[in-house]
Amino acid sequence: MALKLSDYKTEVHNDWCPGCGDFGILNAIQMALSEMGIQKHRAVIFSGIGCSGKTPHFINTYGIHTLHGRVLPFSQGAKLCNPELEVIAVGGDGDGLGIGAGHFVSAGRRNVDMLYIIFNNGVYGLTKGQASPTLKLGLKTKSLPLPNSNNSVNPLALAAVSGFTFIARGYSYDVRHLKDLIKQGIAHKGLAYLDVLQPCPTYNDINTREWYQGSDNLDPETGKQIPRTYKLEGAGYDGIVHLEDEADSKMSNAILKSYEWGKKIPIGIFYQNEMVPTYEERIASKIPDYVKDPPSSQRVSLTDGRSNSDISNLLDILRVSS
Amino acid sequence: MSLTNKVKNSLNWLIGGAQGSGVDSAANIFSRACAEGGLQVFGKREYYSNIKGEHSYFTVRISEREIRSHVDEISMLVSFDAETLLRHAGSVVKGGGIVYDSELVDVKIGEVPTLDDAFRDRLVGLLEGEGKPLTVQGILDYASDNDVSLFSIPYFQLLEEFSTKAEDHSLSKLSRMVNVMSLSSSMALLGFPFETLGSAIRYIFRSKPKIAELNVMAANYAYEYARTHHDASGLAFSLTTKKPLPDVILVQGNQSSALGKLTAGCKFQTYYPITPASDDSEFLEANAIVPQAEGKDGSILVLQTEDEIAAITMAIGGALTGARSATATSGPGFSLMTEALGWAGMNEVPIVVSLYQRTGPATGLPTRHEQGDLLFATKAGHGEFPRIVFASGDIEESYYDTIKVFNFAEKFQMPVIHLLDKAIANSITTCKIFDQQRILIDRGLLMENVSDISPDLGHASHYRRFKLIRDNKNKNGNNNSDANYLISPRVLLGTENGIFWNTGDEHTEEGHITEDPEIRTAMMDKRMDKLRIAIEQIRDEDKATLYGIDEPDSLTVISWGSTKGAILDAMDRLIDEGKKIRFVQLRLLNPFPIERVRTLIGDHKQLVDIEMNYSSQLGLLISENIGISMDHLIVKYNGRPISSSEVYNALVRIILREAPRRIILKHGA
Numbered sequence: 001m002a003l004k005l006s007d008y009k010t011e012v013h014n015d016w017c018p019g020c021g022d023f024g025i026l027n028a029i030q031m032a033l034s035e036m037g038i039q040k041h042r043a044v045i046f047s048g049i050g051c052s053g054k055t056p057h058f059i060n061t062y063g064i065h066t067l068h069g070r071v072l073p074f075s076q077g078a079k080l081c082n083p084e085l086e087v088i089a090v091g092g093d094g095d096g097l098g099i100g101a102g103h104f105v106s107a108g109r110r111n112v113d114m115l116y117i118i119f120n121n122g123v124y125g126l127t128k129g130q131a132s133p134t135l136k137l138g139l140k141t142k143s144l145p146l147p148n149s150n151n152s153v154n155p156l157a158l159a160a161v162s163g164f165t166f167i168a169r170g171y172s173y174d175v176r177h178l179k180d181l182i183k184q185g186i187a188h189k190g191l192a193y194l195d196v197l198q199p200c201p202t203y204n205d206i207n208t209r210e211w212y213q214g215s216d217n218l219d220p221e222t223g224k225q226i227p228r229t230y231k232l233e234g235a236g237y238d239g240i241v242h243l244e245d246e247a248d249s250k251m252s253n254a255i256l257k258s259y260e261w262g263k264k265i266p267i268g269i270f271y272q273n274e275m276v277p278t279y280e281e282r283i284a285s286k287i288p289d290y291v292k293d294p295p296s297s298q299r300v301s302l303t304d305g306r307s308n309s310d311i312s313n314l315l316d317i318l319r320v321s322s
Numbered sequence: 323m324s325l326t327n328k329v330k331n332s333l334n335w336l337i338g339g340a341q342g343s344g345v346d347s348a349a350n351i352f353s354r355a356c357a358e359g360g361l362q363v364f365g366k367r368e369y370y371s372n373i374k375g376e377h378s379y380f381t382v383r384i385s386e387r388e389i390r391s392h393v394d395e396i397s398m399l400v401s402f403d404a405e406t407l408l409r410h411a412g413s414v415v416k417g418g419g420i421v422y423d424s425e426l427v428d429v430k431i432g433e434v435p436t437l438d439d440a441f442r443d444r445l446v447g448l449l450e451g452e453g454k455p456l457t458v459q460g461i462l463d464y465a466s467d468n469d470v471s472l473f474s475i476p477y478f479q480l481l482e483e484f485s486t487k488a489e490d491h492s493l494s495k496l497s498r499m500v501n502v503m504s505l506s507s508s509m510a511l512l513g514f515p516f517e518t519l520g521s522a523i524r525y526i527f528r529s530k531p532k533i534a535e536l537n538v539m540a541a542n543y544a545y546e547y548a549r550t551h552h553d554a555s556g557l558a559f560s561l562t563t564k565k566p567l568p569d570v571i572l573v574q575g576n577q578s579s580a581l582g583k584l585t586a587g588c589k590f591q592t593y594y595p596i597t598p599a600s601d602d603s604e605f606l607e608a609n610a611i612v613p614q615a616e617g618k619d620g621s622i623l624v625l626q627t628e629d630e631i632a633a634i635t636m637a638i639g640g641a642l643t644g645a646r647s648a649t650a651t652s653g654p655g656f657s658l659m660t661e662a663l664g665w666a667g668m669n670e671v672p673i674v675v676s677l678y679q680r681t682g683p684a685t686g687l688p689t690r691h692e693q694g695d696l697l698f699a700t701k702a703g704h705g706e707f708p709r710i711v712f713a714s715g716d717i718e719e720s721y722y723d724t725i726k727v728f729n730f731a732e733k734f735q736m737p738v739i740h741l742l743d744k745a746i747a748n749s750i751t752t753c754k755i756f757d758q759q760r761i762l763i764d765r766g767l768l769m770e771n772v773s774d775i776s777p778d779l780g781h782a783s784h785y786r787r788f789k790l791i792r793d794n795k796n797k798n799g800n801n802n803s804d805a806n807y808l809i810s811p812r813v814l815l816g817t818e819n820g821i822f823w824n825t826g827d828e829h830t831e832e833g834h835i836t837e838d839p840e841i842r843t844a845m846m847d848k849r850m851d852k853l854r855i856a857i858e859q860i861r862d863e864d865k866a867t868l869y870g871i872d873e874p875d876s877l878t879v880i881s882w883g884s885t886k887g888a889i890l891d892a893m894d895r896l897i898d899e900g901k902k903i904r905f906v907q908l909r910l911l912n913p914f915p916i917e918r919v920r921t922l923i924g925d926h927k928q929l930v931d932i933e934m935n936y937s938s939q940l941g942l943l944i945s946e947n948i949g950i951s952m953d954h955l956i957v958k959y960n961g962r963p964i965s966s967s968e969v970y971n972a973l974v975r976i977i978l979r980e981a982p983r984r985i986i987l988k989h990g991a
Contacts, residue, residue: 010834012834040821041816041817041818041819041820041821042816044815044816046639049826054835056823057823057825057834057835060821061821062815062816062821062822062823063822063823063824063833064639064642064815064823064824064825065823065824065825065826065827065835066635066665066824066826067635067661067662067665067826070631070632070635070662072632073627073631073632073633073635073636073639074635074636074638074639075639076636076639077590077592077635077636077637077638077639077640077647078639078640078642078643078815079639080590080623080625080636080640081589081590081623081639081640081643081644081645081647082643082644082645082814082815082816084816085643085815085816102628102629102632103628103631103632105628106627106628106632283623286610287610287611287621287623289618289619289620289621290621290623293618293620293621294623294645295589295590295621295622295623295640295643295645295647296589296640296643296644296645296814296816297644298587298589298614298620298621298645299614299616300586300587300589300646300763300765301587301762301763301765302615302616304762305762305763305764306615306758306759306762306763307585307586307587307615307725307758307759307763308587308614308615308616308620309584309585309587309612309613309614309615309620309758310612310613310614310615310758311581311584311585311612311756311758312613312758313613314581314584314609315571315581315755315756315758318571318572318573318577318755319569319570319571319755320354320357320358320566320570320571320572320752321358321360321566321567321568321569321570322568322569
């Protein structure tokens with residue numbers, strides 16, 4: 001039976017603020033799952049804490065709403081024990097780049113075959129708008145008593161140097177484009193990072209939908225708004241590594257591109273390299289049966305309850321008498 | 323003293339040296355040789371938080387009868403450096419012996435930089451008081467005055483001679499065998515047959531046959547030297563071989579729980595490096611391929627994480643897929659895990675945390691022993707959630723307990739903290755080979771298919787992970803609700819028609835967030851009620867075990883964890899002397915087995931709590947749960963495991979009514 005978009009929706013009341021950018025991301029995830037025909041029980045959406053953390057409850061697949069900052073280790077543990085699962089991790093910018101930044105870097109080093117989406121709005125929304133790690137230095141949103149004293153982290157560059165092998169950015173109000181990026185991130189072999197620019201209509205009055213649409217960015221000749229976001233694929237940019245020896249230069253390009261901000265903000269795929277072995281492949285090089293018989297599928301006991309594991313060889317090494 | 327009066331096959335042997343100089347190898351060879359020779363072995367390792375240079379030592383106690391602990395008195399001290407002599411020569415008993423390097427006698431105390439200042443001051447005080455020089459010779463004289471036999475071995479001369487004989491002129495390489503030469507000398511003096519020693523050396527170096535043979539030759543050279551150049555008639559101890567008991571293994575405490583994990587079918591273990599827990603994970607990683615009874619190979623995936631928060635959360639992720647999952651850590655790491663422990667409790671996820679306790683707080687004494695985390699383990703985390711806390715008393719027990727704790731985790735769908743410690747991890751013992759079939763695997767209400775769930779446990783058409791199922795047959799619960807709850811069936815991520823949600827928020831039966839006050843109450847009742855179910859289902863012997871002479875006027879010792887061996891050995895000695903004494907070993911520490919402990923304490927009047935911590939944490943738990951307070955508290959918190967000598971002496975003081983209420987034990991080097 002073909003799966004419809006509505007099959008991926010739950011009846012749970014969605015309590016995000018009206019106009020929240022999260023809705024676009026939620027829709028794009030559901031559309032991607034539906035278009036890819038991923039069976040509901042094969043997908044697991046993991047989330048961190050915050051507004052974005054509620055996402056799994058609105059999606060009719062397995063949904064694991066974890067702890068603040070810990071979505072990556074929870075989800076990697078599940079994926080590595082059952083590589084058959086289609087795992088998507090979602091979380092906010094504070095969740096992934098503040099409290100969870102250590103996991104972000106370490107996940108990159110592993111390159112587990114899954115997708116991680118950060119809902120990036122520059123503020124901690126659910127705790128009423130404190131500055132997040134991606135809010136630019138000196139900005140003062142209406143929720144802040146004083147301007148932000150911290151410099152911002154560049155998640156795309158951080159993903160690149162940490163070892164993520166697919167690095168992309170989407171915009172939550174360009175749902176169709178975002179959906180395509182999610183599909184590419186799911187299809188990617190390795191760890192995919194998708195940064196989604198997502199206006200918080202309640203607390204971030206600087207990076208608003210209107211700001212992204214260019215309300216203050218007028219064409220001097222026509223007087224029309226020039227949207228800030230533009231698509232990399234339409235600008236002749238190719239971040240995909242086709243040959244091993246171009247990996248370094250493509251990564252340098254991606255990092256350079258990731259610093260473009262202000263009047264022009266690129267979205268699309270910054271970098272992709274499928275030649276790096278996934279963590280699953282690295283395990284399989286040490287445990288040959290790993291792919292065929294991962295931890296979740298191994299039988300622990302025989303029908304009579306006796307252990308299926310036989311450690312006689314190890315006990316024999318310790319034996320001092322027969 | 324003539325040879326016939328020697329104490330045969332009962333002694334306490336100690337070898338020391340700088341970390342990295344082969345102390346462990348020598349002790350392992352000695353242990354193996356004695357075990358192969360049919361003797362019972364209990365050894366323990368002490369070391370600094372250091373890679374190379376600081377003093378480490380290994381004591382190995384040997385007996386023909388079962389032994390489970392170390393003692394303070396040294397029968398044979400084996401050394402090849404000055405520091406070992408300075409630190410331990412004063413503890414050798416009358417009739418004991420010391421093997422030492424003849425070139426070191428003039429070393430002054432001030433020339434050994436790795437002695438702690440406080441120890442140096444104590445040693446200087448001792449030697450000055452005795453009118454001895456402040457040198458190695460001074461402490462040797464002190465020992466000699468106490469009828470200790472001194473056996474000097476000219477290691478360098480022997481190495482030179484051996485170098486010529488073996489036609490190997492790499493003296494620096496050969497000098498690394500001084501550990502084996504000192505050990506071998508001691509074996510010659512004790513009268514132990516070289517053949518068995520040679521076999522043990524070959525075993526320890528089995529992966530390097532050439533090095534093994536070189537070591538056997540060097541050992542033989544030193545053995546012959548000691549045998550022909552020294553008169554051991556003043557030594558009151560001897561070692562011989564006897565026919566071994568069948569099916570004996572010599573196993574270390576950092577292997578036993580790991581072996582239990584393999585038998586338990588643990589398929590996923592995460593860890594962040596920490597002493598003394600890392601060995602558990604490294605053993606598993608080194609033995610990741612596990613033969614299966616069904617024929618094909620199975621495996622365990624061991625993963626080193628970026629921190630302990632990732633370790634426990636990854637293990638939880640793995641457990642959600644059905645892999646039996648664990649993490650191993652020590653106190654500092656467990657502190658970081660507490661938030662996620664609560665998440666596992668909230669979402670009823672079975673995980674096992676092997677908590678190898680060490681001295682706290684903060685970094686504490688990072689390579690030393692303590693039982694300081696009992697109360698922390700039983701309460702760790704914010705809010706209230708169910709968890710099992712289970713403590714093993716010794717190496718053998720820890721194998722079987724490990725299989726049990728995985729069963730508890732899955733049957734009761736909650737995190738289990740398996741309390742182990744440095745004393746267990748760094749001990750070695752002979753014991754009966756582990757019986758792989760003694761403990762059967764029980765995965766509880768784990769459903770491979772949603773359709774397998776019986777109608778009374780939920781509707782197959784609409785699976786609810788946290789279904790509230792009333793147990794109408796059992797209304798005698800302790801939660802004051804109308805009825806008790808049953809455990810809801812668990813399905814795994816990826817199961818068809820089994821979709822569920824998990825959240826750290828309070829949740830509905832499906833697992834969605836709710837703040838409804840009535841559901842909150844019901845869900846708390848459902849989760850906490852599993853502690854009642856656990857108390858009902860866990861066997862009495864697993865809650866607490868009784869040993870000794872069980873009579874109404876017996877003295878009752880109460881303890882938990884690795885003090886078990888020292889208590890049993892001291893108790894045997896007291897019983898041999900006609901004393902009436904019984905020992906209650908607590909094993910299940912949360913939920914607290916109130917009825918079982920109440921029954922075991924019964925009307926007994928003299929209650930003695932023995933623990934390796936400052937506050938007598940078990941005593942506090944008993945007081946909290948049963949309202950009984952202990953008559954005596956024996957505590958130790960200097961980082962060194964409690965010995966049976968100390969337990970014996972403290973209990974004698976109590977029996978003689980010469981003891982204060984709280985006795986602080988302080989022995990240790």
